[in-house]
Amino acid sequence: MREVAVLGVGMQKWGELWEKSLRDIFVEAALLALDDSAIDHIDSMVVGCMSSGLFTGQEHLGSLLADYLGQAPVPGLRVESACASGGAAVRTGFMQVASGMHDIVLVSGVEKMTDVGGDEATYALGTAADQEYECFNGATFPGLYAMIARRHMYEFGTTSEQLAQIAVKNHDNGSRNPLAQFPMKISVDQVLGSVMIADPLHILDCSPITDGAAAVILGPIDLAKKLKKPLVKIIGSGQATDTIALQDREDMTDLKSTRKAAEDALAMAGKTIGDIDLAEVHDCFTIAEICITEALGFAEKGQGGKLVESGATALGGEIPVNTSGGLKSKGHPVGATGVAQIIEVVHQLRGEADKRQVKDARVGLTQNMGGSGGSAVVHILEAE
Amino acid sequence: MREVAVLGVGMQKWGELWEKSLRDIFVEAALLALDDSAIDHIDSMVVGCMSSGLFTGQEHLGSLLADYLGQAPVPGLRVESACASGGAAVRTGFMQVASGMHDIVLVSGVEKMTDVGGDEATYALGTAADQEYECFNGATFPGLYAMIARRHMYEFGTTSEQLAQIAVKNHDNGSRNPLAQFPMKISVDQVLGSVMIADPLHILDCSPITDGAAAVILGPIDLAKKLKKPLVKIIGSGQATDTIALQDREDMTDLKSTRKAAEDALAMAGKTIGDIDLAEVHDCFTIAEICITEALGFAEKGQGGKLVESGATALGGEIPVNTSGGLKSKGHPVGATGVAQIIEVVHQLRGEADKRQVKDARVGLTQNMGGSGGSAVVHILEAE
Numbered sequence: 001m002r003e004v005a006v007l008g009v010g011m012q013k014w015g016e017l018w019e020k021s022l023r024d025i026f027v028e029a030a031l032l033a034l035d036d037s038a039i040d041h042i043d044s045m046v047v048g049c050m051s052s053g054l055f056t057g058q059e060h061l062g063s064l065l066a067d068y069l070g071q072a073p074v075p076g077l078r079v080e081s082a083c084a085s086g087g088a089a090v091r092t093g094f095m096q097v098a099s100g101m102h103d104i105v106l107v108s109g110v111e112k113m114t115d116v117g118g119d120e121a122t123y124a125l126g127t128a129a130d131q132e133y134e135c136f137n138g139a140t141f142p143g144l145y146a147m148i149a150r151r152h153m154y155e156f157g158t159t160s161e162q163l164a165q166i167a168v169k170n171h172d173n174g175s176r177n178p179l180a181q182f183p184m185k186i187s188v189d190q191v192l193g194s195v196m197i198a199d200p201l202h203i204l205d206c207s208p209i210t211d212g213a214a215a216v217i218l219g220p221i222d223l224a225k226k227l228k229k230p231l232v233k234i235i236g237s238g239q240a241t242d243t244i245a246l247q248d249r250e251d252m253t254d255l256k257s258t259r260k261a262a263e264d265a266l267a268m269a270g271k272t273i274g275d276i277d278l279a280e281v282h283d284c285f286t287i288a289e290i291c292i293t294e295a296l297g298f299a300e301k302g303q304g305g306k307l308v309e310s311g312a313t314a315l316g317g318e319i320p321v322n323t324s325g326g327l328k329s330k331g332h333p334v335g336a337t338g339v340a341q342i343i344e345v346v347h348q349l350r351g352e353a354d355k356r357q358v359k360d361a362r363v364g365l366t367q368n369m370g371g372s373g374g375s376a377v378v379h380i381l382e383a384e
Numbered sequence: 385m386r387e388v389a390v391l392g393v394g395m396q397k398w399g400e401l402w403e404k405s406l407r408d409i410f411v412e413a414a415l416l417a418l419d420d421s422a423i424d425h426i427d428s429m430v431v432g433c434m435s436s437g438l439f440t441g442q443e444h445l446g447s448l449l450a451d452y453l454g455q456a457p458v459p460g461l462r463v464e465s466a467c468a469s470g471g472a473a474v475r476t477g478f479m480q481v482a483s484g485m486h487d488i489v490l491v492s493g494v495e496k497m498t499d500v501g502g503d504e505a506t507y508a509l510g511t512a513a514d515q516e517y518e519c520f521n522g523a524t525f526p527g528l529y530a531m532i533a534r535r536h537m538y539e540f541g542t543t544s545e546q547l548a549q550i551a552v553k554n555h556d557n558g559s560r561n562p563l564a565q566f567p568m569k570i571s572v573d574q575v576l577g578s579v580m581i582a583d584p585l586h587i588l589d590c591s592p593i594t595d596g597a598a599a600v601i602l603g604p605i606d607l608a609k610k611l612k613k614p615l616v617k618i619i620g621s622g623q624a625t626d627t628i629a630l631q632d633r634e635d636m637t638d639l640k641s642t643r644k645a646a647e648d649a650l651a652m653a654g655k656t657i658g659d660i661d662l663a664e665v666h667d668c669f670t671i672a673e674i675c676i677t678e679a680l681g682f683a684e685k686g687q688g689g690k691l692v693e694s695g696a697t698a699l700g701g702e703i704p705v706n707t708s709g710g711l712k713s714k715g716h717p718v719g720a721t722g723v724a725q726i727i728e729v730v731h732q733l734r735g736e737a738d739k740r741q742v743k744d745a746r747v748g749l750t751q752n753m754g755g756s757g758g759s760a761v762v763h764i765l766e767a768e
Contacts, residue, residue, distance in 0.1 A: 001485070050443060051437045053438045056515070057507070057511055057515045058511050058516075059434060059438075059464060060465065060466035060512045060513075060754055060759065061464070062464075062759055063465065063466070063626070063628045063641075064628045067625065067627045067628050067758070071625075072624075072626050073625050073626060074625060075623035076465070077464075079463050079476075080445075080446075080462040080463070082443055082447070088446075092463075092476060095480060095483045096479060098483045098485070099385050099479045099482045100483075101479055101621075124437070127442050130442075130448065131440070131441045135441075237485075239459035241451065241455075241458060242447070244444060244451050256457060260457045370447060371447060374447030374448070
């Protein structure tokens with residue numbers, strides 16, 4: 001396989017972008033990434049998107065977006081793995097370059113979520129769960145993650161304060177990110193005093209509904225060396241599945257797909273988890289980040305609450321997690337999230353993360369997750 | 385890149401499968417393909433599906449289907465390129481094997497279309513067109529293809545009888561395929577006497593709404609040589625896009641994405657169109673097959689009507705097209721169609737196509753198309 005580098009990255013400020021359509025926000029991000037790379041053409045396009053059919057009545061995004069970017073007839077492909085669609089798109093683009101099939105691949109993620117009402121958005125997001133066996137019985141994602149949180153509290157003594165500390169940390173990071181949807185700092189008291197959505201999860205334990213796109217340009221190493229930006233390589237990629245329905249798992253606090261994807265990505269990269277300098281992970285709810293830090297091996301099983309309490313995952317801590325603000329503060333346009341995680345790690349490894357820069361960052365990890373952990377994608381990036 | 389072989393193939397009889405769910409029909413096809421290959425495990429799964437969100441309220445098929453096939457934690461990915469989703473899935477699986485990332489990849493296509501009513505199905509299929517600029521103005525796919533047909537008639541003198549002959553030929557082929565949805569022979573008079581859907585397209589010029597799944601197992605050549613089935617390799621793969629909206633094309637009878645995808649696939653295979661012994665192409669409407677045979681180079685521009693009239697594309701003709709019955713007779717569960725095209729060519733190249741066997745078939749081509757030609761995927765297969 002050929003070595004693969006990230007040649008350019010781009011995204012707009014995320015939020016409720018009512019005046020722009022799905023194709024508009026994609027083109028914005030793609031042009032920013034092309035500009036960042038200083039490359040004037042692409043050979044292929046991969047777009048990660050969870051549910052443009054239900055959110056906007058539009059499928060066939062490979063063709064639509066290649067056309068609107070003025071890039072037809074290049075191959076255009078959409079990939080989907082629920083909220084891990086962006087990570088899956090990066091992995092697919094990685095293989096297009098690694099195999100030698102294409103040289104320069106534009107990988108984007110996009111989701112336009114605010115053109116529908118709340119009930120419709122809840123239905124659309126529910127399609128990431130088992131529609132016939134979970135949603136049919138009334139489950140929604142806040143409810144599913146609330147069950148994970150309750151079990152984590154019961155087994156390991158995790159507290160609502162520890163959950164809140166995830167949100168506080170990520171909003172603090174997001175306050176340093178000019179592209180974050182909710183860049184305000186919040187306090188533990190504010191989280192605990194906010195409206196209860198699904199006990200024990202308050203609204204400030206939940207990531208928001210967001211419109212947004214993100215794009216990265218992938219290409220072979222020899223081409224990357226000719227460009228002006230510091231060289232960042234993707235050295236490991238792992239993807240795994242688990243039962244889609246939560247009730248089918250032996251242990252609902254154990255994110256097995258994340259563990260497997262991380263093992264595979266680290267093995268491919270020739271690294272251990274101790275080599276990682278920073279990580280962007282899928283904090284769709286605060287409890288998710290706690291379980292993810294355990295599945296990745298940053299904490300022992302059950303100790304994710306204590307990990308955030310210790311400050312180890314804060315900016316300046318031993319292993320900063322979600323320096324971008326994470327899904328919680330930066331926003332969560334589901335298909336775009338996995339691509340934006342790559343963007344944050346690239347900024348960090350290039351040393352251009354400004355007020356949220358992790359000192360001496362050399363190796364970064366991204367972890368993107370679909371549903372309640374039915375799928376996961378992990379990538380390892382390294383600065384040359 | 386590693387050479388890639390098709391190790392096994394499987395699909396059920398297609399039709400209105402009301403007693404089975406999407407996951408059921410996928411598992412049926414996947415088990416048939418595994419059985420055909422005599423392989424007992426897979427390393428990765430790719431599923432092509434156009435719009436499970438709108439047709440069944442279920443996304444996240446990579447996880448759902450890996451789980452229901454008992455194959456979690458293998459990576460599971462859904463890819464989408466409207467009605468070319470199946471072909472795009474084959475190409476994605478091809479790259480997974482070619483890159484060395486995975487050894488044994490199950491590529492499937494699936495669509496469950498009859499769980500919604502006619503209006504909902506028309507809306508869902510419309511998401512393959514430009515929703516904001518075509519469907520908003522009242523266009524549907526029969527209408528879009530009717531405009532292509534009218535233009536073809538105006539420019540080249542193509543007749544309704546020639547369109548009907550495509551349907552007659554494909555139903556004749558389908559009558560030899562036990563898995564076809566509509567395996568009855570029809571006559572030109574029956575086509576011309578059937579209800580008009582969008583002038584000049586009668587209902588018998590249109591492919592049906594279908595439930596169905598198809599699966600193929602891809603793997604490296606050295607593994608294929610250890611199995612008992614005759615060796616069939618994928619030697620070329622091409623994918624291309626065009627404007628998604630018909631009104632943006634310079635020439636609406638010219639399927640540029642198909643031309644480009646075929647050029648790329650043939651170049652990769654080291655073949656010319658004259659080397660092809662049979663082809664499975666995307667006859668979603670009879671006019672489509674006429675334009676496709678021109679874009680592929682089986683006929684000169686404008687001469688596709690005369691080609692079918694001459695009998696050259698019939699079984700026993702110079703270049704048999706759609707020996708399986710095509711979308712017209714075999715059925716068109718949109719995401720599954722591109723994978724089923726591979727299955728037919730594999731059966732032909734193995735010499736196991738029974739009553740529809742093409743004599744001395746050595747090299748076959750598949751052409752799968754999204755929307756009105758906004759995307760196309762072409763593969764070339766060869767018997768060892």
